[in-house]
Amino acid sequence: MAVLGAPGYIGQEAGPETRVYFVPQDPQLQPARLDPVAMPRHLLTGAQLFARSPRLVVNGWFALHGVSVQETADQITAPLPSGGAAVVSFDSVGRISGINAGPVSA
Structure with missing residues (x-):
């Protein structure tokens, strides 16, 4: 997330040994609080x-x-x-x- 400057991500299984990560790039989204x-x-x-x-x-x-x-x-x-x-x-x-x-x- 830090490398992409993203406020978060959503991980989803895409197969038996595969995972896909969705990274929002909306400037209105705030990062999660600590x-x-x-x-x-x-x-x-x-x-x-x-x-x-x-x-x-x-x-x-x-x-x-x-x-x-x-x-x-x-x-x-x-x-x-x-x-x-x-x-x-x-x-x-x-x-x-x-x-x-x-x-x-x-």
Whole structure:
């Protein structure tokens, strides 16, 4: 979606091993809001589909939603619109090892 500048997509099965994606290009459509509940599924699915760099997937997803991030060697942290923060952790080979979203701990 980010590459196409699209606000979303619709995926549909087109055969036993085939999927078609419809990407709207209507400037009146607004991108979906960042949903902390759906976020882990979105990030893990994106990382699975684009396995080359889960870190780039995470950065791209937050950028698509207009959210700035802070990075360390093994985490990406982003503020959530509702308050709190999302913390995405990576293992020693760069895979997503954990996703936590919630209030900021003291």
